[in-house]
Amino acid sequence: MSKTQDKRRKNKIDHAEFLWEEAQMKAAAMQQMLDIAVGEFETHQSELDPEIVAKIQEQIAIRKEDIKTYLMSEKDKFLERVRVDVDKTQ
Secondary structure (H helix, E strand, C coil), X not given: CCHHHHHHHHHHHHHHHHHHHHHHHHHHHHHHHHHHHHHHXXXXXXXXXXXXXXXXXXXXXXXXXXXXXXXXXXXXHHHHHHHHHHHHHC
């Protein structure tokens, strides 16, 4: 492989890693915001109607799953970016 091709390959991998790190940071920020909201909810949970508490708990579970789904989706994209680049070199 030529030096130019090596450099392009390295740049693509570096970019894929950058995007993966950004996705992880975004997921961490979403999780942190959710944790803060859950903390507030738990503090005032006793003041709320049981029906509302159940709906909020359901939404919390949905949001946690959304974060997990987002992160796994971004991980798959990262692996595909890296795999495609590595496959081209072989």
